[in-house]
Amino acid sequence: MTPEIEVDNVSVRFSSKHATTSALRDVTFEVAPKGFVSIVGPSGCGKSTLLKLIAGLLRPSAGELRLRGTPVTSTHREIGFVFQKAALLEWRTVRRNITIQGEMRDLPKREVATAADELMELTGLTDFADAMPHELSGGMQQRVAVCRALLHKPSVLLMDEPFGALDALTREAMNVELRHVWRQTGTTIVLVTHSVAEAVYLSDRVVVLTARPGRVAEVLDIDLPVHRDYSDTMRSDEFGKKTTTLRALLGSSHAGNHD
Ligand SMILES: Nc1ncnc2c1ncn2[C@@H]1O[C@H](COP(=O)(O)OP(=O)(O)OP(=O)(O)O)[C@@H](O)[C@H]1O
Numbered sequence: 562m563t564p565e566i567e568v569d570n571v572s573v574r575f576s577s578k579h580a581t582t583s584a585l586r587d588v589t590f591e592v593a594p595k596g597f598v599s600i601v602g603p604s605g606c607g608k609s610t611l612l613k614l615i616a617g618l619l620r621p622s623a624g625e626l627r628l629r630g631t632p633v634t635s636t637h638r639e640i641g642f643v644f645q646k647a648a649l650l651e652w653r654t655v656r657r658n659i660t661i662q663g664e665m666r667d668l669p670k671r672e673v674a675t676a677a678d679e680l681m682e683l684t685g686l687t688d689f690a691d692a693m694p695h696e697l698s699g700g701m702q703q704r705v706a707v708c709r710a711l712l713h714k715p716s717v718l719l720m721d722e723p724f725g726a727l728d729a730l731t732r733e734a735m736n737v738e739l740r741h742v743w744r745q746t747g748t749t750i751v752l753v754t755h756s757v758a759e760a761v762y763l764s765d766r767v768v769v770l771t772a773r774p775g776r777v778a779e780v781l782d783i784d785l786p787v788h789r790d791y792s793d794t795m796r797s798d799e800f801g802k803k804t805t806t807l808r809a810l811l812g813s814s815h816a817g818n819h820d
Pocket residue numbers: 575576582583584602603604605606607608609610611773
């Protein structure tokens with residue numbers, strides 16, 4: 562089966578008048594269709610850069626990225642993006658913050674309205690469709706951002722530390738909900754996170770990067786059942802094993818290669 566995403570020997574260097582920064586070096590991994598892959602690694606190791614490459618917002622200095630076998634050469638409609646901050650438009654209602662995605666892409670109004678209704682239903686926002694962003698909690702704002710990113714039914718959802726600003730309990734609730742959204746929509750997800758527990762609970766595979774320039778230190782397969790009750794998962798042997806391994810890898814990756 563052709564992978565949904567292939568990152569093939571990718572390196573990125575940023576050059577300015579003053580310096581050249583090597584951000585990623587020879588990074589290779591795959592994401593299966595409908596897969597859920599998390600990327601973890603020390604600050605500055607190139608995680609956000611990697612998401613931008615997959616989205617086609619940035620070109621690699623070497624290597625290639627492919628989406629269902631086709632090289633990524635520019636931005637494409639198969640991608641939805643969720644950032645750390647929800648970045649909602651304060652003067653638009655929840656519904657209109659979601660439908661803006663359709664307006665920007667010139668999608669048929671009726672299709673957009675139906676998709677927005679379905680996504681709000683899926684994420685428990687239906688009763689808040691006409692609320693303004695300032696009336697929402699942080700978790701709800703991030704739900705709106707997820708709905709907005711999924712409106713045009715992209716095959717891939719890229720998420721850059723989407724829950725980093727939330728308190729621990731809200732974050733757990735969002736994790737449970739994201740698994741639900743992932744299973745219901747069949748979207749392939751690539752998530753950047755600093756949370757080891759989040760990476761293991763959510764993913765079927767975790768890519769660990771070294772300190773800059775980011776290289777793949779390890780790819781961990783997570784052997785947890787598809788249906789993951791939060792507390793049962795936290796108590797499971799596999800969860801304990803994989804979080805311990807990840808913490809050890811992240812601890813040692815800080816001593817990674819610098820140049
Ligand atoms: N447009 C750019 N021009 C020059 N250097 C850049 C650019 N974007 C990123 N970098 C550099 O590339 C490296 C990787 O940056 P990136 O934002 O991908 O890291 P990150 O892993 O997402 O970090 P964090 O966990 O702090 O978000 C950093 O050293 C950063 O300074």
